[in-house]
Amino acid sequence: MSEALAIGAPTARKREPGRLWIVPPAALLALLFFYPLALIVRQAFLDDSGVANVAEIVRVLHSRFFLNALVNTVTISVAATAGCLIVGLVLALILAFVPFPGSGFIARLIDTFIALPTFLVTLAFTFLYGSAGMLNSGLMEAFSLPLPPVDFLYSTWGVVLAEVTVYTPFILRPLLAAFSLVDRGQIEAASVLGARPFRIVRQVILPAAVPALIAGGSLCLLLTVNEFGIVLFIGAKGVITLPLLIYGKAIQESAYQVACIIAVVNIALSLGLFGLYRFAAGRLGV
Amino acid sequence: MSAAAFTGPSVVDIDAAKVRGAGSNVHFDKVSVAYGTHVVLHPLTLDIAPGEILAMIGPSGSGKTTALRAVAGFVRPASGRIRIGATDVTDLPPYERGLGMVVQNYALFPHMRVEDNVAFGLRAQGADKALIGERVKDALATVGMATFARRYPRELSGGQQQRVAIARALAVRPRVLLLDEPLSALDAQIRRNMVEEIARLHRSLPGLTILYVTHDQTEALTLADKIAIMRDGRVCSHGPTAELYRRPPNRFTAEFLGRANLLPVTVAEAAGSKGFATATHGDAVLTGAGRGEKAGDKSLLCIRPQHLSLTADNEHTNRIVGTLREVHWQGELTHLVLDVDGTPVRVSATKLPVALPEPGTKVPLFFAPADTSLLPEDAGV
Ligand SMILES: Nc1ncnc2c1ncn2[C@@H]1O[C@H](COP(=O)(O)OP(=O)(O)OP(=O)(O)O)[C@@H](O)[C@H]1O
Ligand SMILES: [Mg+2]
Numbered sequence: 001m002s003e004a005l006a007i008g009a010p011t012a013r014k015r016e017p018g019r020l021w022i023v024p025p026a027a028l029l030a031l032l033f034f035y036p037l038a039l040i041v042r043q044a045f046l047d048d049s050g051v052a053n054v055a056e057i058v059r060v061l062h063s064r065f066f067l068n069a070l071v072n073t074v075t076i077s078v079a080a081t082a083g084c085l086i087v088g089l090v091l092a093l094i095l096a097f098v099p100f101p102g103s104g105f106i107a108r109l110i111d112t113f114i115a116l117p118t119f120l121v122t123l124a125f126t127f128l129y130g131s132a133g134m135l136n137s138g139l140m141e142a143f144s145l146p147l148p149p150v151d152f153l154y155s156t157w158g159v160v161l162a163e164v165t166v167y168t169p170f171i172l173r174p175l176l177a178a179f180s181l182v183d184r185g186q187i188e189a190a191s192v193l194g195a196r197p198f199r200i201v202r203q204v205i206l207p208a209a210v211p212a213l214i215a216g217g218s219l220c221l222l223l224t225v226n227e228f229g230i231v232l233f234i235g236a237k238g239v240i241t242l243p244l245l246i247y248g249k250a251i252q253e254s255a256y257q258v259a260c261i262i263a264v265v266n267i268a269l270s271l272g273l274f275g276l277y278r279f280a281a282g283r284l285g286v
Numbered sequence: 287m288s289a290a291a292f293t294g295p296s297v298v299d300i301d302a303a304k305v306r307g308a309g310s311n312v313h314f315d316k317v318s319v320a321y322g323t324h325v326v327l328h329p330l331t332l333d334i335a336p337g338e339i340l341a342m343i344g345p346s347g348s349g350k351t352t353a354l355r356a357v358a359g360f361v362r363p364a365s366g367r368i369r370i371g372a373t374d375v376t377d378l379p380p381y382e383r384g385l386g387m388v389v390q391n392y393a394l395f396p397h398m399r400v401e402d403n404v405a406f407g408l409r410a411q412g413a414d415k416a417l418i419g420e421r422v423k424d425a426l427a428t429v430g431m432a433t434f435a436r437r438y439p440r441e442l443s444g445g446q447q448q449r450v451a452i453a454r455a456l457a458v459r460p461r462v463l464l465l466d467e468p469l470s471a472l473d474a475q476i477r478r479n480m481v482e483e484i485a486r487l488h489r490s491l492p493g494l495t496i497l498y499v500t501h502d503q504t505e506a507l508t509l510a511d512k513i514a515i516m517r518d519g520r521v522c523s524h525g526p527t528a529e530l531y532r533r534p535p536n537r538f539t540a541e542f543l544g545r546a547n548l549l550p551v552t553v554a555e556a557a558g559s560k561g562f563a564t565a566t567h568g569d570a571v572l573t574g575a576g577r578g579e580k581a582g583d584k585s586l587l588c589i590r591p592q593h594l595s596l597t598a599d600n601e602h603t604n605r606i607v608g609t610l611r612e613v614h615w616q617g618e619l620t621h622l623v624l625d626v627d628g629t630p631v632r633v634s635a636t637k638l639p640v641a642l643p644e645p646g647t648k649v650p651l652f653f654a655p656a657d658t659s660l661l662p663e664d665a666g667v
Contacts, residue, residue, distance in 0.1 A: 185393035189451075191380040192358055192387040193407030193458055203406070207397040 037267070043260035053257065060261045069245040070265070076159050076231075076241060077224040083164035084220045085213060088171030093201060095172075096179035097187075107176060113169045121166050122233040129153045154236045162230045167223055171216035178212035179205065214280035222273040226266070242266045309336040309495040310371030310461040312357060317366035319352050326352050328520045329366060334462075334512075339488060339496040341506035341527075343542065344516030350499040353516070354464050357497060359383055370462060381410070386455030387464040390471050392447045394439040400426070400450050401435040407458035425453040428487060445476040452487070462495045469505065481508050503543050507531065515539050533575060533659045540588045540661060547594070547631045548586040549606070550663065553579045562655055568627055572604045574658035585660045591621070591634040593657035602652035606631075610649050613642065624649060 047053035060066050095107050129135050129150055136148035143149075152158055182205055190200045206213075228243040240248070242262055250259035312334040319327035327349045334340040342350045355361040357368060359380035367376045375383050386407075394403050404425050408418045426432045429449040439447055448468060455463060468484075469477045485508065488494060500506055506513050507527060514524040515538070523530060523539040534540035540548060551565035551572060556579060563576030565585060574587050595602050608624030608631055622633040633651065643649050 183391070183393055185389050185391055186395055188358070188360060188380070189387060189389070189393040189454075190395075190406065190410070191360075192383070192385050192464075193410055193454070194381045194384075195406070195410035196381055199410055203398075204395055207395075 040260045040263050040267075043256055044264050047257050048255070056257055057261050060258050061265075065240070065245065066262060066265075069240045069242050069262070072156065072239060073225055073241040073243075073269075076156060076163065076227075076239075077221055079156075079160045080163035080167065080224045081217055081220040083160060084168045084171045085217055087164060088168045088175055088216065089209075089213070091168070092172050092175035092179055093205070096176055097205075107172075110169050110172055113166070114173075117229070118166045118227070119229040119233045122162050122230050125153060125158070125162050125165075125234070129158070153234065156236065156239050158234050158236055159231055159239055162234060163224050163227060166230065167220050170219050170223065171213075174212040174216045175209055178209040182208045211280055211283050214283075215277060218273055218277035218280055222270060222277060225269055225273060242269075309493040311336050311338075311369075312462055312495060312497065313369040314353070314356075315367045315369065317353075317356055317363045317368055319349075319356055319361055320364045325364075326519050327356070327363075330521060332514060332521060332524065334495055334497060336495055337493050338511045339498055339509050341498045341500060341510035341513045342516060343500055343503060343506045343513060344522075345542075346501065348516040349519040350501075350516050351466055352519075354466050354497055354499050357383075357462070358385060358387055358464055384458075384461050385464055386458060386460030386462070388448070388451045388455050388466070388468045390467040392439070392444075392451040392471075394447055394451055394454070396439055398438075399435065400431065400437050400439070400442070403439065403450055404454045404457045406454065411458065421457050421459075425457040426450075428456060428490070429453045429483070444472050445480060448472065448480065449483075452484075456487075456491070460494075462497065464497050464499075466499045467501070468498075470500070470502070477502075477505075481505050485509055507543070513543065515542055532657075533577070534588060534661060535577070536661055537586060537663075540586075545591050545632060545634075547589045547591060547629075548661075549589065549626065549629055549631070551585050551587045551660070553581055553583040553585050553660070556580055563660055565660065567606060570604075570606050572606070572658075573655040574604075574660050575656070576660050579660055584663045586663050587658055588661055589631075589653055589658045591632040593653050594631070594633040594635075595652045596633070596635065596638065596649065598650075598652045601654040601656075604653045604655060604658070605650055607648055607650050610643055610645050610647055612645065622649075624651065626651075 044057065045052055045054060047056060091110070095103050125133075127133050130153055131148040131151070133153075136150050139145060139149050140147075152161070186204055187200055190204050195203070226243055227241070228247070231239060231241050231244050232247075243266065246259050246262050246266065249255045249262065314330045314332040316329040316331055317327065318325065318329045330353065332340075342353060344350055352361055356363055357370070357375075359375065359378060363376060367374055369375065370383065370385075395406065398406070401422050404422045405418050408421055413421070422435070423432065426435055429452050431446060431449050431453060434442065434446060434450070439450065442450065448471075452468070465484075469480050472480060481504075488496065488509070498506070498509060510527045512525060513527050513530050514521050515530075516522070517538055523535050525535075530539060531543055534543060534546070537548060540546040549567055549572075551567045553563055553565045553576075554571065555564045557563040557576030561575055562573050563579055564571055564573050565579075565587060566572070567587070572587060579585050598605070606626055608626040610622060610624050611630075612621075612623040614621040614623075619634050619636060620638055622635065624631045624633065631651070
């Protein structure tokens with residue numbers, strides 16, 4: 001490390017060598033992040049022959065395919081996040097407050113979900129609920145049906161279900177952390193005062209978990225808005241989201257300006273959600 | 287010890303009890319509790335009368351909290367039944383038992399204002415709005431916190447938070463109030479004030495039955511009508527406060543409840559019609575309240591430090607001689623430690639002779655027969 005310093009700043013004054021350490025990360029960040037980002041933004045204003053074309057932005061932002069993808073993205077992301085919040089909350093409440101042997105093990109097991117690639121779950125879903133999956137073949141055999149009866153997987157709801165499965169651990173983790181801080185004495189006090197479990201959850205436990213819910217929820221929103229693998233893998237007809245649209249325009253149609261305009265919208269959406277997440281996480285102190 | 291400790295059980299004012307909702311008795315019927323194979327409460331049978339304050343005291347780990355939590359419904363007895371009033375509550379969940387509980391760390395709901403904390407129980411029980419408003423005001427006024435209704439718990443001092451916790455428990459008009467070391471998080475000065483306030487509170491709610499768990503004997507002596515002393519998961523003595531203090535039935539009680547000098551003696555003459563027995567300690571012949579000892583029994587004579595005097599008078603007819611070892615002056619009180627034939631004896635005196643004897647000199651000590659009692663010598667319960 002001292003060598004790097006010597007190479008990087010042979011003539012620098014010796015007084016404040018600490019300052020120079022900002023250069024390598026800043027350079028790296030500029031090269032790998034800000035430069036491509038700037039390229040995308042620039043490309044959004046230029047047509048594919050390099051001529052400025054602002055009218056194209058207006059056209060794309062009003063186009064059917066863009067609005068469709070935006071609506072899809074927001075719908076899937078909001079629905080999946082809501083699903084994650086509900087499932088995560090129920091699971092966290094059970095894991096934290098209903099004593100059963102092995103609850104710690106289950107919590108850790110769910111945690112390891114975070115480590116798995118997202119499309120793996122989608123693949124498993126195809127085996128389970130796909131047209132040739134276990135559920136359908138089982139039902140077809142049992143009731144001698146000619147066609148697979150369960151068809152939800154190849155729709156918006158299939159995508160939502162897969163995303164809920166994949167991203168619930170992201171809610172579960174901060175919730176379990178928040179629940180572990182709730183004073184058991186408060187729960188007991190509420191109980192002695194005549195509150196039934198549902199009221200205790202609503203009025204004593206949940207208020208303590210609000211920051212965790214906001215942090216986990218905004219993280220989920222962020223991740224689901226940008227989800228690519230799951231949507232592509234399920235390949236539901238007509239379910240095009242912003243990331244999928246960008247991929248299609250750029251790679252399949254080579255329509256770079258269109259792709260970049262949509263990308264800018266996608267980035268803005270992500271950064272907004274990220275700001276929300278940081279704000280909530282900051283209040284939570286994580 | 288205030289005078290209240292010796293006025294005996296408070297009389298339940300029937301009319302007031304009716305207005306306030308009469309208290310119920312709490313009955314432990316052979317209640318035992320075990321965690322796995324570890325028995326922490328041996329079959330316990332105990333009754334707390336309606337309107338009575340029972341203080342449960344004992345060393346750490348003796349099972350006090352466990353007994354209280356069994357009444358609240360958080361600990362399931364391995365055997366036995368618990369009744370509150372006419373109801374067998376053993377199988378009821380905590381929220382159906384109609385109790386109030388206050389614990390050491392207050393456990394207020396941090397995101398609710400004081401008034402909402404106090405209203406919580408009433409809302410949970412579905413009381414109507416007008417009644418809630420009235421009761422909240424009442425309860426806060428009772429604990430002197432009416433002006434703090436709009437504050438959040440974090441904006442209150444420890445003592446204020448504990449008052450709110452008490453108001454919250456009282457607002458539901460519980461049949462029984464359970465207090466588990468409610469004052470031990472407070473410093474000595476505030477604790478003394480709060481003890482007096484709880485005593486005052488109970489005078490204004492005479493029908494309220496209170497189970498007061500503490501390891502502080504002063505709180506117990508000041509507040510309780512009756513005391514139960516716990517040791518290793520058993521009640522080792524139980525009785526009216528003053529009686530337990532004046533006539534401890536065993537060594538553990540004598541030493542746990544206040545300070546006690548325990549002088550080994552041999553009974554010379556069993557107690558007569560007036561209840562006094564005579565016993566010898568070396569050459570000294572001493573008289574004290576007996577409890578069925580026979581002549582020739584080895585026994586212990588319990589004398590409280592404040593009942594020993596350096597001067598004789600008509601009452602102080604018992605006399606022993608000790609060698610003065612230490613003198614500790616503490617302002618209001620002076621503590622002397624003497625050696626009486628190998629037994630250390632403490633004296634607490636408010637008045638002392640002007641010329642205090644030098645350490646090492648022999649000093650006669652006098653005490654009244656009525657202030658002493660004999661108790662069995664065995665170290666166990
Ligand atoms: N949840 C539990 N699991 C196992 N053992 C427990 C549990 N709670 C209490 N105990 C044991 O039960 C015994 C009695 O505990 P308890 O809390 O009733 O004591 P206590 O008299 O209230 O003591 P303290 O004065 O320290 O509060 C102790 O030995 C304790 O270790
Ligand atoms: Mg305890």
